[in-house]
Amino acid sequence: MKHKKHAGLAIFFALLLMFCPAVIGADAAPVTPEGDKVGVTDLIISLNIPEADAVVSGMTLQLQALHLYADGHFEQTSRKLRWHSSNKNVASVDAQGTVTITGHNGRTFISVTDGKFEDRIAIDYKEKGEPQVQIVKQKGKRYDIIGKAIAGMTLEEKVGQMMMPDFRKWNGTDVTRMLPEIEELVKKYHIGGVILFRENVVDTAQTVRLVHDYQQAAEKYGLLVTIDQEGGIVTRLQQGTDTPGNMALGATRSTELAHQVGKVIGRELSVLGINTNFAPVMDVNNNPDNPVIGVRSFGEDPKLVAEMGEAYIKGLQEYGVAATAKHFPGHGDTAVDSHLGLPEIPHDKERLMNVELYPFKQAMEAGVDAIMTAHVTFPKIDDTKVVSRKDGTEISLPATLSPKVITGLIRDELGFDGVVSTDAMDMQAIADHFGPVDAAIRAIQAGVDIVLMPVGLEEVTNGVLKAVSDGTISEERIDQSVRRIMTLKVKRGIFKAEQPADVQDQIARALEVVGSAEHKRVEAEAAARSVTLVKNDGVLPLNMDEKATIAVVGTTYVDELADAIRKHHANTVTIKVTNNTLTDEQRKQVEEADAVIIGSYTFDVKGRSSDNPLMKLYREISQQADTPVIGVGIRNPYDIMAYPEVDAYLAQYGFRTASFHATAETIFGQNEPTGTLPVSIPDGKGGTLYPFGHGLGYIR
Numbered sequence: 001m002k003h004k005k006h007a008g009l010a011i012f013f014a015l016l017l018m019f020c021p022a023v024i025g026a027d028a029a030p031v032t033p034e035g036d037k038v039g040v041t042d043l044i045i046s047l048n049i050p051e052a053d054a055v056v057s058g059m060t061l062q063l064q065a066l067h068l069y070a071d072g073h074f075e076q077t078s079r080k081l082r083w084h085s086s087n088k089n090v091a092s093v094d095a096q097g098t099v100t101i102t103g104h105n106g107r108t109f110i111s112v113t114d115g116k117f118e119d120r121i122a123i124d125y126k127e128k129g130e131p132q133v134q135i136v137k138q139k140g141k142r143y144d145i146i147g148k149a150i151a152g153m154t155l156e157e158k159v160g161q162m163m164m165p166d167f168r169k170w171n172g173t174d175v176t177r178m179l180p181e182i183e184e185l186v187k188k189y190h191i192g193g194v195i196l197f198r199e200n201v202v203d204t205a206q207t208v209r210l211v212h213d214y215q216q217a218a219e220k221y222g223l224l225v226t227i228d229q230e231g232g233i234v235t236r237l238q239q240g241t242d243t244p245g246n247m248a249l250g251a252t253r254s255t256e257l258a259h260q261v262g263k264v265i266g267r268e269l270s271v272l273g274i275n276t277n278f279a280p281v282m283d284v285n286n287n288p289d290n291p292v293i294g295v296r297s298f299g300e301d302p303k304l305v306a307e308m309g310e311a312y313i314k315g316l317q318e319y320g321v322a323a324t325a326k327h328f329p330g331h332g333d334t335a336v337d338s339h340l341g342l343p344e345i346p347h348d349k350e351r352l353m354n355v356e357l358y359p360f361k362q363a364m365e366a367g368v369d370a371i372m373t374a375h376v377t378f379p380k381i382d383d384t385k386v387v388s389r390k391d392g393t394e395i396s397l398p399a400t401l402s403p404k405v406i407t408g409l410i411r412d413e414l415g416f417d418g419v420v421s422t423d424a425m426d427m428q429a430i431a432d433h434f435g436p437v438d439a440a441i442r443a444i445q446a447g448v449d450i451v452l453m454p455v456g457l458e459e460v461t462n463g464v465l466k467a468v469s470d471g472t473i474s475e476e477r478i479d480q481s482v483r484r485i486m487t488l489k490v491k492r493g494i495f496k497a498e499q500p501a502d503v504q505d506q507i508a509r510a511l512e513v514v515g516s517a518e519h520k521r522v523e524a525e526a527a528a529r530s531v532t533l534v535k536n537d538g539v540l541p542l543n544m545d546e547k548a549t550i551a552v553v554g555t556t557y558v559d560e561l562a563d564a565i566r567k568h569h570a571n572t573v574t575i576k577v578t579n580n581t582l583t584d585e586q587r588k589q590v591e592e593a594d595a596v597i598i599g600s601y602t603f604d605v606k607g608r609s610s611d612n613p614l615m616k617l618y619r620e621i622s623q624q625a626d627t628p629v630i631g632v633g634i635r636n637p638y639d640i641m642a643y644p645e646v647d648a649y650l651a652q653y654g655f656r657t658a659s660f661h662a663t664a665e666t667i668f669g670q671n672e673p674t675g676t677l678p679v680s681i682p683d684g685k686g687g688t689l690y691p692f693g694h695g696l697g698y699i700r
Contacts, residue, residue: 042068043077043117045110046495047135048143051487054135055320061133063097063121064493065112066145072152073220074145076495077114084111090125101125101133146486149221150479157220158475158482159464160190164224164421164450165457166197174199176206178213186217189461192485193224195453196274198236201227204272204514205507207237211273212503215496221486222494224322224450226276229265232654233635234279234296240268241519246281246308247637248530248653250298250678251695255311257526258298262315262323264519269321271510275494276322278372278421280312282359283331288638288682289605293331295635295653299678300692302355306362313368322492325363326372327423328410329381329399330356344396348380361414369488370419371410373400373448375429381405388433395433406447419488421450431455437463444473449481527658531666532675533696534640535649539628541669541698542595544569551575551590553621554599555614557634557655561599564664580613596621596629597667598646600639601655608642610684615642622646632663637677641684651677673697 046052046064054061067077083093087108091101099110105127111120122136137143150158167175167182175182176199185191194214201207211225227236232245243261252258262280269277284305285297298308313323329352330345345356353361360371377396382404384397399405400422410416422443425431430439436455441464443451454460467473489495513519533540544550550572552562562574573593575586582590590596598618602608608615622629622645630648633639637651650666650673652659665671676695683689 039070040067040117041070042142043112043114044068044119044143044145045112045121046076046490046493048119048121048138049145049490050137050143051146051490052493053491054133055318055493056133057318059101059103059131061099061101061123061135063093063099063110063112064495065097065114065119066495067114067498068145068148072145072148072150074149074495075220075498076222077498079499080114082113082115085109086111091123099123101131103127103131107136146483146490149486150482153482155465155468155475155478157190158478159461159468161192161221161482161485162444162449162451162464162478163189163191163454163457163461164193164195164226164452165191166195166424166453168197168199174202175210176200176202177210178217183213183217185457186214186223187219189457190219191223191457192221193226193276193450195226195228195278196236197227198238201237201272203239204510207272207274208507208510209503212500212506215273216500218496220496222275222489222496224276224485224489224494225274226278227269227274228278229269229274230279230281230296231261231265232295232656235656237268237272237514240514241265241516241523242656242658243523244526244530244656244659245295245654246298246312247285247295247678248659248675249308249312249526250304251532251651251653251675252526252529253304253676254529255307257522257529258308258311259315260522261526262312263318264315264522266316266319266321268514268519269316270319271506271513273506275320275492276324276370277316278324278326279316280309280323280325281327282306282309282325282363283327283374284355284359285679286355288679290331294603300680301678302358304678306359309359309363310366313363313366317367317369320492322369322488324370324372324421325360325368327374327376328360328371328420329374329376329378329405330360331374331376344377344379346379352378352381357409357414364414364416364418368418369492370421371416372421372423372452373406374398375400375423375427378402378405381409386433389435389438390432398429400430400448401434401439401442401446403446406443411447417484419449419484420447422448422452424453425451426453426455436460440464441467441472444477444481449484523656523658524662527652527656527662528665528671530653530659530675531662531671531673532637532651532653532677533648533666533673533698534633534637534651534677534681534690534694535631535646536696537647539595539630539647540667542569542628542630542667543669544594547571548594549573549589549592550595550597551593552597552599553577553590553618554601554634556601557660558599560655560657560660561597561632561634561663564660565597565667567661568664568668568670577614577617580617582617590621590625593627595627596625598622598629598631598643599634600631600643601634602636602639608636608639610642612642615639619643619645630667637679638681641681641689644683644689651675669698 090106090108124134231243631646681690
């Protein structure tokens with residue numbers, strides 16, 4: 001018996017040595033079950049955070065649980081959770097936290113536990129005419145997770161949250177998958193977000209993987225994964241639904257359609273994992289010579305822009321995608337592209353409040369998530385002069401770098417406390433006149449939260465850190481921005497995941513949604529309702545014998561227009577103009593055609609000038625042809641200024657496939673034209689050729 005007792009003690013001490021080295025003085029890491037995380041201090045339902053927003057889709061609501069950590073950071077968790085509803089007559093909840101509301105009036109508490117910590121949230125349902133779902137949050141310091149996160153961040157982590165680089169290319173090759181070098185940069189500089197471009201998003205499955213890998217690379221907090229998916233001419237996704245752009249939507253005059261387009265874009269971005277859209281453009285395009293906004297604007301009327309933009313914003317946000325109104329205080333009344341130079345808007349404050357600023361103010365009041373600044377000078381708001389690095393001349397301070405615009409106007413006067421992002425800092429309006437570090441420091445001092453596309457991530461980050469250490473920027477100023485960024489992430493449910501979702505499941509879901517038949521119907525309806533019949537001297541709709549010949553003349557996108565026409569009339573020839581002239585054979589084809597369709601494509605005032613050689617050719621065809629000549633403004637509706645003699649003219653506002661099909665259907669009478677001009681078309685002599693709101697229909 002004695003020997004057995006000693007043997008038992010020996011085994012006991014051996015086990016202590018194996019599993020508890022701390023017993024003999026060694027430092028040991030806590031022992032946790034495989035896959036469990038160390039340092040968890042609480043579990044909460046994210047919707048209990050005061051800053052969080054609920055997204056109720058029909059009669060369902062997706063709840064997320066967050067683990068809080070000792071250092072203040074938080075991560076979304078799904079492992080070993082038990083969800084429960086206290087009143088299943090009101091709502092049930094499944095193992096993934098998906099709440100299904102039954103439609104019975106009453107209240108239920110939805111609770112979650114990981115076995116150690118527990119939280120709950122109340123859901124009320126009332127049906128008085130329209131069903132009403134109300135989320136009743138729990139309260140207390142427990143839910144101040146943003147304040148705790150900021151308190152636990154290093155200065156490097158805070159500044160990293162404010163940087164949003166692009167990784168469009170790496171060593172000259174498009175970045176379509178996560179590279180070890182990029183992953184290292186994401187971690188090293190603790191970046192808070194990344195912007196994707198068309199080079200990065202080739203197809204649906206690839207995009208889901210890339211976004212998934214970016215989120216995996218994030219250190220503690222989820223990334224703002226952003227894109228410029230405006231619709232129309234600025235469409236980054238290479239697969240999916242190509243909705244017509246803002247000016248096409250403005251031509252429909254339908255806020256419901258703008259809302260539907262916003263929902264389509266929001267839903268497709270959401271299933272891809274892209275959580276922030278740098279859209280919509282809220283610039284008022286009241287300058288026909290504008291080379292950079294144009295059809296990206298809803299129109300020239302501030303009220304129209306505001307109403308359409310607000311509807312679009314709500315559509316995006318219904319799918320949890322953050323919306324951004326750009327380019328504040330307004331880039332519409334410029335004749336210079338800020339990608340290439342530094343534009344100026346000379347108007348006084350009263351005019352700006354009534355025109356340029358009006359849509360932004362309405363968007364702020366409607367709850368837009370973010371504002372993007374314009375690299376444009378507004379001397380009547382800020383007359384500060386600075387010395388240009390480019391040539392040593394005095395220039396006005398651009399809005400992006402102006403405390404009077406960002407803090408004085410956006411924050412103090414308009415009361416906006418959401419995120420403010422710069423426009424791309426590599427644009428020449430900034431890059432030409434300011435050094436990369438100087439520009440970033442000025443923007444942050446002005447009150448900007450996100451430095452978009454800093455020129456040299458390492459250089460700019462280190463420059464900002466140095467500016468904080470030497471007192472040029474206060475850490476309090478940094479904290480203000482980090483709080484707004486973290487608030488946006490919490491509001492839109494952007495969290496780092498402890499257990500990432502299965503990427504194959506995400507891809508399967510995305511393939512069902514992106515470019516779905518339902519979305520394509522919205523695309524087609526928006527295109528059909530936008531086509532504007534500006535002029536018709538009795539030649540439309542075309543009704544031609546099948547043996548008759550149609551000649552489609554043009555340069556850019558002439559093949560797409562001709563293909564759309566050919567679907568309705570097989571005997572159609574494409575005449576592609578080169579060197580602004582027709583060959584003898586082409587000229588003969590035009591002369592012998594029974595109808596001519598001119599597809600003009602311009603994007604600036606030079607292209608549509610009456611002195612432009614190509615426009616002279618179109619005018620010559622219009623004047624000399626004995627058969628109907630129909631003009632199609634593929635992009636800008638203003639093209640008719642250069643060849644007003646055409647027998648008929650249609651504006652389609654963009655070059656996406658659905659718009660070409662809608663134009664062809666309108667030409668042949670299969671689509672009744674209902675679009676009206678969202679801009680006025682000048683006559684080039686100080687008058688108006690066609691006024692705002694003009695639009696013809698067919699008399700049957």
